[in-house]
Amino acid sequence: xxxxxxxxxxxxxxxxxxxxxxxxxxxxxxxxxxxxxxxxxxxxxxxxxxxxxxxxxxxxxxxxxxxxxxxxxxxxxxxxxxxxxxxxxxxxxxxxxxxxxxxxxxxxxxxxxxxxxxxxxxxxxxxxxxxxxxxxxxxxxxxxxxxxxxxxxxxxxxxxxxxxxxxxxxxxxxxxxxxxxxxxxxxxxxxxxxxxxxxxxxxxxxxxxxxxxxxxxxxxxxxxxxxxxxxxxxxxxxxxxxxxxxxxxxxxxxxxxxxxxxxxxxxxxxxxxxxxxxxxxxxxxxxxxxxxxxxxxxxxxxxxxxxxxxxxxxxxxxxxxxxxxxxxxxxxxxxxxxxxxxxxxxxxxxxxxxxxxxxxxxxxxxxxxxxxxxxxxxxxxxxxxxxxxxxxxxxxxxxxxxxxxxxxxxxxxxxxxxxxxxxxxxxxxxxxxxxxxxxxxxxxxxxxxxxxxxxxxxxxxxxxxxxxxxxxxxxxxxxxxxxxxxxxxxxxxxxxxxxxxxxxxxxxxxxxxxxxxxxxxxxxxxxxxxxxxxxxxxxxxxxxxxxxxxxxxxxxxxxxxxxxxxxxxxxxxxxxxxxxxxxxxxxxxxxxxxxxxxxxxxxxxxxxxxxxxxxxxxxxxxxxxxxxxxxxxxxxxxxxxxxxxxxxxxxxxxxxxxxxxxxxxxxxxxxxxxxxxxxxxxxxxxxxxxxxxxxxxxxxxxxxxxxxxxxxxxxxxxxxxxxxxxxxxx
Ligand code: SF4
Numbered sequence: 214x215x216x217x218x219x220x221x222x223x224x225x226x227x228x229x230x231x232x233x234x235x236x237x238x239x240x241x242x243x244x245x246x247x248x249x250x251x252x253x254x255x256x257x258x259x260x261x262x263x264x265x266x267x268x269x270x271x272x273x274x275x276x277x278x279x280x281x282x283x284x285x286x287x288x289x290x291x292x293x294x295x296x297x298x299x300x301x302x303x304x305x306x307x308x309x310x311x312x313x314x315x316x317x318x319x320x321x322x323x324x325x326x327x328x329x330x331x332x333x334x335x336x337x338x339x340x341x342x343x344x345x346x347x348x349x350x351x352x353x354x355x356x357x358x359x360x361x362x363x364x365x366x367x368x369x370x371x372x373x374x375x376x377x378x379x380x381x382x383x384x385x386x387x388x389x390x391x392x393x394x395x396x397x398x399x400x401x402x403x404x405x406x407x408x409x410x411x412x413x414x415x416x417x418x419x420x421x422x423x424x425x426x427x428x429x430x431x432x433x434x435x436x437x438x439x440x441x442x443x444x445x446x447x448x449x450x451x452x453x454x455x456x457x458x459x460x461x462x463x464x465x466x467x468x469x470x471x472x473x474x475x476x477x478x479x480x481x482x483x484x485x486x487x488x489x490x491x492x493x494x495x496x497x498x499x500x501x502x503x504x505x506x507x508x509x510x511x512x513x514x515x516x517x518x519x520x521x522x523x524x525x526x527x528x529x530x531x532x533x534x535x536x537x538x539x540x541x542x543x544x545x546x547x548x549x550x551x552x553x554x555x556x557x558x559x560x561x562x563x564x565x566x567x568x569x570x571x572x573x574x575x576x577x578x579x580x581x582x583x584x585x586x587x588x589x590x591x592x593x594x595x596x597x598x599x600x601x602x603x604x605x606x607x608x609x610x611x612x613x614x615x616x617x618x619x620x621x622x623x624x625x626x627x628x629x630x631x632x633x634x635x636x637x638x639x640x641x642x643x644x645x646x647x648x649x650x651x652x653x654x655x656x657x658x659x660x661x662x663x664x665x666x667x668x669x670x671x672x673x674x675x676x677x678x679x680x681x682x683x684x685x686x687x688x689x690x691x692x693x694x695x696x697x698x699x700x701x702x703x704x705x706x707x708x709x710x711x712x713x714x715x716x717x718x719x720x721x722x723x724x725x726x727x728x729x730x731x732x733x734x735x736x737x738x739x740x741x742x743x744x745x746x747x748x749x750x751x752x753x754x755x756x757x758x759x760x761x762x763x764x765x766x767x768x769x770x771x772x773x774x775x776x777x778x779x780x781x782x783x784x785x786x787x788x789x790x791x792x793x794x795x796x797x798x799x800x801x802x803x804x805x806x807x808x809x810x811x812x813x814x815x816x817x818x819x820x821x822x823x824x825x826x827x828x829x830x831x832x833x834x835x836x837x838x839x840x841x842x843x844x845x846x847x848x849x850x851x852x853x854x855x856x857x858x859x860x861x862x863x864x865x866x867x868x869x870x871x872x873x874x875x876x877x878x879x880x881x882x883x884x885x886x887x888x889x890x891x892x893x894x895x896x897x898x899x900x901x902x903x904x905x906x907x908x909x910x911x912x913x914x915x916x917x918x919x920x921x922x923x924x925x926x927x928x929x930x931x932x933x934x935x936x937x938x939x940x941x942x943x
Contacts, residue, residue, distance in 0.1 A: 261285035267295055267746065269679065269691030269779040270309045271672035272830055273555070274368070275434040276682045276691040277301035277309055278746050278779040281673065287697040289313055289673065294436070298780055299750035300682070300689065301436035307836045308826055309436075314833035316671050316700060320906040321655045321831075323668035325702030331664065341704060344667055349716035351648055355620040357383035363605045364389050365627035365829045368589070368680035370733045371707050373598040374721060375625055378710050380597020381719040386619075389602035390627075390634075391930040393433075393556035393683050399928055400565035401586075403797050404573070407790035410587045411569075412686035413550050415441035416753040418582035420544040422488075422537070424459045424481045424568055425560065426552030426684075429466040430823035433556055433684030442469070444753050455544070457537060459484060461818055462853060462895050463888030474537070475890055478818045479804030479935055480527040481551070485567035486801065487523030488538045490515040492574050495535075497542025499576020507795035511570070514798060526803055528890075546582025547575060553934055554821030554898065556683040557828050562927035563799040573793055579786050585686035585757070586787040591736040592680075593729060595722060606634050606922065606931050613641035621648040625706060626669075626829045630659040631902060633917035634933045637876070652706045657831070658904045669706045674699045676707070676726040678733060686757060689782040690737060692730065692775055731772055737781045738764065738771035745771075746778030761785030799927040807921050808875045808937025815858070816893045817874060817938035819916040827899030834908040843884045845900065850913030851884040852940070853895035859885050862940055869943035872896070872914065874936045876921045879914030880943055894938055 261284040270277045270292075278298025282291040292312045296303035315321075326344035327336045339347075352360060362379050364372050367389050379387040398408035415421060415438065426432045429442055445454035458470035459481055467473040476484050492498055493512055502508060520534040541547045551568040553560040569584075577583025609629065611617035622643070629639040636658075643649050643662050651663040654671050669675065677693040707726040714721045723729040737743055744750070744762035751759040761783045765771035775781045806816060824840055826832050843851055852872060854864065864870055864883045872881045872894065879901070889895055901915025919938070922931035 261288070266696050267777060267779045268673070268696060269693045270305075270312065271677050271679055271691075271693045272308050272312060272315070273431070273435065273828070274679050274682050275300070275306070275436060276679060276685070276689055276780065277305060277434070277436050278691070279305065279309060279312070281696050283696070289316065289696065295746060295779060297746040297749055297778060299746065299756055299782055299784070300434050300685070300780070302440055302750070302753070304436040304440060306431070306435050307824060307839065308830065308833070311833040311835040312673065314835055315830070316673050318833065318906060322701055323654060323656060323660065323666050323703070325668065327666045329664050341702075344665060345709060345712055346716070348650060348665060348667070349713055351621055352382065352713065352717050358385065359618055359620040360384045360623070361386035361388060361603075361608055361619055361621075362623040362625065363627045363629065364625045366625065367392075368394070370593055370678050370729050371625070373593050373595050374707055374710055374723070374729060376600070376602070377595035377598045377721060378714050378719070380600060381714060381721070382717060385603070386608065387600070387602055388605040388608055390605050391559045393552050393559060395930070396559045396562055396565045399562050400569045401790055403566055403799065404569055404793050404795070405789060405791040406794070409790035410589070410681065411584050412587050412681070412684050413548050413584055414582050414686045414757055415548070415684070416444050416756065418454055418546050418548045420455045420457070420540060420547035421445075422457045422459075422541055422547065422549040422571075423466070424485060424549070424551035424564060425554070426550055426556070427464060427466055427554045427821050427823075428456075428458070429469055430464060431555040431821055432552050434682035437682070437685065440753055455540070457540075461890045461893060462820060464820065465823060468888070472537075474529050474533065476527040476529050477890065478816060478893060479806070482561060482564040482567050482801055483518060483523050483803055484527045484529055484534065485549070485551075485564060485571055486515060486518035487520045487527075487534050488541065489567065489571050489574055490518050491520055491535050491538030492542050492571070495539060495542060497538070498574045501576050502574045505573070505793045505795060511795035541571070541575065546577070546580070548572060548577055548583050549575075550684065552683065555827065558933050559925070559930045561804065561925050561932060562930070563801045566799050567801075570795065578789060581758070586789050587681050587686065587688055588787045590680055590688040590690050590781075590783070591740060593722070593732050593736065604929075604931070605629060606638070609635065609638045609642040612645050613638050615645065619646045621650065622646045623650045623652070624659055624663070625652045628653070628657040628659045628829055630662060631657065631904070631915065631917065632828060634920070634922040634931045636915065636917050652709070654703060655831075656904055657829075658902065661904055667706070667709055668701070668703045670695070670699050670703045673697070674703070675705045676730040678730060687782060687784040688787065689780060690733070690775075691780045692734070693779075694776055731768070734772045734775050734781065735768035737775070738768050740764065740783065742785065743771075743781050743783045745774035746780045747774055751784075756784045757786070759784055802926060804923060804932065804935055806923065806935045806937045810937065813874065813937035813939050815938045815940060817872070817919060817936045818893050818895050819898050819920060819934045820895055822897045822899070825897055825899035831902055831905045832899070832909050834906065837908050837912075844897070845913060846882060848912050849880070849882045850897065850900050851882045853886050853889040854883050854940070855887065855889045855891040855893075856885045858889075858891050858894075859883060864940070864942060870940050871943050872919065872938060872940050874919045874921070874938045877919040879919065881914055883940075894940055
């Protein structure tokens with residue numbers, strides 16, 4: 214292989230995350246190819262005309278571009294990264310590469326519309342006409358205020374249509390769980406008076422200070438972050454970007470960082486405030502920040518969070534805090550960011566606010582290597598699609614307790630019976646709803662307990678899009694398209710919703726999924742700016758400086774380019790939502806997990822791994838296969854424990870133990886590691902499925918079941934990564 218710049222980056226992106234393009238994983242792909250010859254549900258590839266089609270991967274919100282290799286125009290045999298996509302530049306994560314298993318794995322796919330008899334539990338097939346007509350009849354008979362819809366996705370055309378449908382139908386119960394994007398918006402609103410998203414110019418930064426974001430394990434746009442890491446490590450050692458990772462455990466990101474600050478879980482905000490305090494004390498504050506409204510008041514507020522006090526609370530030494538502040542303040546292109554694991558679970562608002570304040574004090578907004586605002590890219594104009602969403606946990610608690618009566622609950626790409634928060638509450642809530650309808654493509658835990666399934670196509674079989682991933686410093690819309698006809702008797706949820714709207718006497722402004730996506734692209738074309746992935750993008754560190762792109766002459770031209778390349782992007786700086794003010798501040802307090810300290814002497818911290826999917830998607834067989842034996846051994850998941858904590862509990866390496874919290878219990882094995890903070894037990898999210906195929910079903914413990922959500926004192930979002938726990942020999 215010719216090792217040009219692009220190939221080098223492709224190779225290194227795989228190496229950074231331990232994902233693809235390392236010999237081990239190619240060997241595994243080989244293994245997969247060999248095993249699959251013996252699996253009846255995998256089409257055995259006959260030779261034929263080969264072609265590649267570009268599209269966007271929709272498995273996570275990362276926005277990667279893919280190239281699907283097709284034989285005879287319809288049999289997909291391989292997914293590769295698209296080198297012309299500016300986010301992943303030819304790289305893919307393990308889930309993206311295993312995308313065909315989501316398509317073909319018959320055991321996990323719902324084959325067509327199905328109805329379940331609640332008494333017998335027996336599923337029967339029905340026609341699409343019966344299914345849609347039956348649902349429309351139920352919706353017409355119900356009071357719209359007693360019908361709810363939970364969407365596990367946000368920021369896409371399908372979710373705008375779902376929201377618009379619920380508004381047109383008359384239901385106020387469109388629900389979306391909060392995630393890192395919502396916390397960003399709330400932090401920006403606190404500082405600028407208006408919500409906005411923002412991202413980070415990681416490629417040009419010379420110092421990155423990350424609070425808990427799993428940068429190399431799936432945060433935001435995962436492959437883009439791995440690419441950025443390779444940019445950081447590609448120059449002379451003294452010119453390389455310095456990564457400082459705040460993390461209670463030496464995660465993969467922390468272990469690859471130049472420095473690891475092992476703050477006690479839940480105290481990260483105090484650390485960020487102490488750094489802000491130290492910046493001010495050292496006179497390392499930008500003139501813009503000093504002249505911003507409320508700067509003097511902020512100084513007064515930060516005075517209570519000095520490094521010495523922070524040391525007692527966080528466990529990070531005062532000298533280390535001061536040295537980090539000096540490094541952050543004195544490095545010209547320095548940026549701070551925060552996140553919880555992959556970003557699918559919200560972090561505390563006070564942390565996002567404190568980190569935004571650190572960036573403002575630094576004065577890096579809109580500067581190379583700094584923070585950039587990313588307004589939402591334009592989309593379909595749908596009445597009611599801009600309204601607020603309801604918190605699904607709130608709805609589930611009220612429904613489970615009988616306080617709220619629901620006649621029907623619709624679920625789109627949401628599996629709350631597994632991923633929660635509080636899966637137990639969702640389980641009880643489903644018992645109270647006479648009609649539970651799932652649009653899932655897969656037999657996930659929630660779908661198994663539904664009454665009616667109207668299965669969606671997979672992302673390789675439908676029109677779809679996803680907006681600017683978490684952390685990207687410019688706007689983007691990635692686009693999926695039907696690469697071949699549906700493999701099962703499925704229908705695009707967008708089209709089901711359009712038909713349902715008609716049947717209940719309402720109207721949506723589009724007639725098909727393709728039309729909806731065309732209108733979305735037309736709205737993007739109207740900005741007069743943008744690029745598509747049909748040519749090699751500018752180098753990562755030159756992308757933002759290259760500007761927003763020339764746009765497209767017509768809507769048709771834009772559609773050809775965006776559908777052909779799988780992404781529209783506009784690498785220009787977005788405008789700040791207003792003038793910053795430090796007058797509005799959140800309530801700051803270290804998180805105190807619930808539970809009696811004597812009965813539950815340990816803290817349980819949930820973490821996201823680079824090789825376990827923890828949202829709507831479950832791991833496909835290929836990805837579970839690459840988990841090490843000290844992560845998952847047969848059916849047992851390992852918790853990480855510091856050797857001194859293990860010694861106090863009389864637990865040896867590999868010992869079976871019972872992990873217990875106020876709300877859950879499970880059997881685990883113990884992995885002793887210096888990388889774990891003493892007194893804390895670390896459990897990965899995404900295992901413990903009770904659905905899907907045998908490669909992932911009944912393996913490990915579901916972390917969501919173990920954690921009683923804490924209520925964020927600022928805004929009430931459920932925080933689901935910390936609990937009190939005990940561990941004893943099994
Ligand atoms: S990071 Fe996300 S979008 Fe990219 S390949 Fe992986 S699953 Fe797909």
